[in-house]
Amino acid sequence: MTDALAVVKSAYACFGRGDIPGLLQLLSPDVTWQFIGDRKSGYSRRVTGHDQVAGWFASVARVDGIQTFEPREFLAGADHVTAIGFERTRALPAGGIYETEWVHVWQLKNGRITRFLGIFDSEAAAAARP
Numbered sequence: 001m002t003d004a005l006a007v008v009k010s011a012y013a014c015f016g017r018g019d020i021p022g023l024l025q026l027l028s029p030d031v032t033w034q035f036i037g038d039r040k041s042g043y044s045r046r047v048t049g050h051d052q053v054a055g056w057f058a059s060v061a062r063v064d065g066i067q068t069f070e071p072r073e074f075l076a077g078a079d080h081v082t083a084i085g086f087e088r089t090r091a092l093p094a095g096g097i098y099e100t101e102w103v104h105v106w107q108l109k110n111g112r113i114t115r116f117l118g119i120f121d122s123e124a125a126a127a128a129r130p
Contacts, residue, residue, distance in 0.1 A: 004108045005076040008083065011106075011113065012071050020057045024050050028112040035118040038126035063129075065090040067097070071104075081106045087120070089128075096128035
């Protein structure tokens with residue numbers, strides 16, 4: 001396991017247990033965080049820095065009731081990791097359920113995450129939102 005892969009797996013573990021402060025500690029102070037998805041979600045945007053990333057996670061929690069979140073495959077290099085996964089989510093409030101595969105690209109420097117790019121099936125998510 002590369003150091004980059006260990007850091008990214010730690011980030012997913014933090015997310016899985018709801019430890020956003022722990023996840024933020026894995027990020028560089030000037031991290032760039034971008035998610036490309038449905039416009040209805042409110043979190044399809046680019047943010048920078050710990051405070052904005054924390055706000056991004058708060059946005060996700062307001063509109064997504066994540067039921068299943070599974071990183072399934074990792075493609076790792078010395079300073080980057082691409083993760084391919086799956087999620088099942090209920091759009092909040094009282095929206096439909098959608099399932100989507102996703103791709104996350106992580107870049108690291110000196111053991112800290114400097115860039116995140118996430119992409120998922122925006123059509124499935126938008127169809128589930130009220």
